[in-house]
Amino acid sequence: MDRRRFLLAGSATAALGAFGLPRLGRADAAPLPVAGPRPRPTPQQLRWQRDELAMFVHLTVNTFTGKEWGDGTESPTIFNPRKLDARQWARTAKQAGFRSMILTAKHHDGFCLWPTATTQHSVKNSPWKNGHGDVVREFTDACRAEGLGAGLYLSPWDRNAPSYGSGAAYNDFYITQLTELLTHYGKIVEVWFDGANGEGPNGRKQAYDWPRIHATVRKLQPDAVMFSDAGPDVRWIGDEQGTAGETCWSSVDPASVPYPGYDRPWAGDLLGHGDPHGSTWRPGESDVSIRPGWFWHAEQNDQVRTPDGLMELYFSSVGRNSKLLLNVPPNRDGLFEPEDIAALQGFTKLRTQRFATDLLQGGTVRASSGDATQAVLDPDPDTHWSAAPTARNGWLEIALPRAIEFDTLELGEAIALGQGIANYRVEHWDGSAWQPLTWGTTIGHRKLARFDPVRTSKLRVLLEFAYATPRLARVAAYRGPDRRYGPGHDEK
Ligand code: FUL
Numbered sequence: 441m442d443r444r445r446f447l448l449a450g451s452a453t454a455a456l457g458a459f460g461l462p463r464l465g466r467a468d469a470a471p472l473p474v475a476g477p478r479p480r481p482t483p484q485q486l487r488w489q490r491d492e493l494a495m496f497v498h499l500t501v502n503t504f505t506g507k508e509w510g511d512g513t514e515s516p517t518i519f520n521p522r523k524l525d526a527r528q529w530a531r532t533a534k535q536a537g538f539r540s541m542i543l544t545a546k547h548h549d550g551f552c553l554w555p556t557a558t559t560q561h562s563v564k565n566s567p568w569k570n571g572h573g574d575v576v577r578e579f580t581d582a583c584r585a586e587g588l589g590a591g592l593y594l595s596p597w598d599r600n601a602p603s604y605g606s607g608a609a610y611n612d613f614y615i616t617q618l619t620e621l622l623t624h625y626g627k628i629v630e631v632w633f634d635g636a637n638g639e640g641p642n643g644r645k646q647a648y649d650w651p652r653i654h655a656t657v658r659k660l661q662p663d664a665v666m667f668s669d670a671g672p673d674v675r676w677i678g679d680e681q682g683t684a685g686e687t688c689w690s691s692v693d694p695a696s697v698p699y700p701g702y703d704r705p706w707a708g709d710l711l712g713h714g715d716p717h718g719s720t721w722r723p724g725e726s727d728v729s730i731r732p733g734w735f736w737h738a739e740q741n742d743q744v745r746t747p748d749g750l751m752e753l754y755f756s757s758v759g760r761n762s763k764l765l766l767n768v769p770p771n772r773d774g775l776f777e778p779e780d781i782a783a784l785q786g787f788t789k790l791r792t793q794r795f796a797t798d799l800l801q802g803g804t805v806r807a808s809s810g811d812a813t814q815a816v817l818d819p820d821p822d823t824h825w826s827a828a829p830t831a832r833n834g835w836l837e838i839a840l841p842r843a844i845e846f847d848t849l850e851l852g853e854a855i856a857l858g859q860g861i862a863n864y865r866v867e868h869w870d871g872s873a874w875q876p877l878t879w880g881t882t883i884g885h886r887k888l889a890r891f892d893p894v895r896t897s898k899l900r901v902l903l904e905f906a907y908a909t910p911r912l913a914r915v916a917a918y919r920g921p922d923r924r925y926g927p928g929h930d931e932k
Pocket of ligand 1: 636
């Protein structure tokens with residue numbers, strides 16, 4: 441965080457009113473009219489976001505060739521993950537707190553991990569299980585056995601299919617593949633559409649029939665969310681580094697990124713930040729790999745992200761109103777490597793340590809307006825404090841029965857009713873004055889901030905401007921394992 445900007449923001453608006461409470465921006469002006477309806481999540485989008493952590497699993501012929509993008513000429517005979525154990529993947533994900541997994545059923549090379557009727561380029565022609573194997577089946581069974589949601593990635597770009605680039609024939613072929621995946625494997629929670637649209641084996645590009653693709657998913661799996669740069673349900677966050685915009689709205693203007701693969705220099709920014717005036721609820725998913733590559737490469741076994749590195753990703757994705765989709769690629773045996781499993785265990789330990797105890801429990805909350813103020817201390821995301829309906833700013837003050845020391849703050853909006861808070865500041869009482877602690881733009885489902893440990897028995901959240909009635913479902917404070925972050929940490 442830019443300390444200077446923070447102090448300026450603080451001093452510009454910190455004029456105190458009666459009782460030492462701040463007058464916030466427009467508090468003295470006539471209340472703004474109640475805004476028109478703002479977008480809200482569907483139950484499926486809400487569930488998707490509340491899951492917070494999903495695991496990506498990239499596996500195909502690339503695992504055996506060492507490439508990141510196969511060119512479609514690979515022989516199915518190279519695919520032989522002899523000890524493949526999808527239960528090992530699912531157990532690892534479950535133990536690390538992930539709620540769903542997404543498998544690359546087909547990557548750009550066109551090799552199908554299930555015995556599809558559409559092509560010979562599949563596990564049917566692999567030595568693995570003598571051509572009787574089905575990775576999608578083992579994967580979906582394993583997810584269910586561990587209580588995880590199962591999601592599938594089916595690359596529209598297919599560098600093997602002879603019909604690719606032909607128009608209608610490839611679209612029919614793709615819809616048939618999608619139909620197989622969405623009808624033979626039970627409930628699918630997320631369908632992941634990559635925007636890549638390169639050339640096929642005959643050098644031609646394909647015009648994908650997105651309306652038909654979307655309608656097929658809706659019909660066959662009405663509870664699944666669809667991912668792509670252009671949604672329609674969840675959007676790409678605009679980079680593959682696991683970094684959501686610090687300002688991150690779950691709403692977008694659908695016309696700004698009209699179709700998947702809309703490759704414009706500004707699209708990344710639009711996706712990273714969303715749009716407070718956007719008509720459509722389309723929250724951002726941050727996909728990133730635990731290793732430099734999406735696929736397993738022996739030489740990257742010593743380049744697995746550390747537990748601390750994974751925590752950074754958590755703060756820059758989940759902690760910025762996004763969802764983390766972390767890729768963990770199986771090796772040539774079809775197993776996660778011990779290095780990746782150890783990193784995930786370390787990550788879990790760090791999260792558990794940091795978020796084990798909410799230090800605000802037992803506090804007393806009062807607010808500028810509205811009732812149910814205590815609801816912000818209740819971890820249930822469906823209970824919330826709401827300011828007066830016409831309010832577009834407000835504050836909450838939390839008084840504690842004892843002094844606490846904390847270095848992490850969590851805020852959460854009641855997103856079932858939409859996202860409206862545009863900027864906020866948090867201050868703590870040092871015994872004689874309010875001191876700035878953290879500030880930000882947008883909250884959404886979850887906003888996390890870290891700072892050097894602070895000792896206090898009182899803090900307040902100043903909601904400076906909201907596009908709709910401010911509603912907070914969560915305010916919590918934690919003390920992580922001993923470590924100092926220093927000013928500016930979250931901006932790096
Ligand atoms: C990209 C693909 O080209 C990568 O290979 C990977 O699958 C990533 C998740 O999406 O667009």
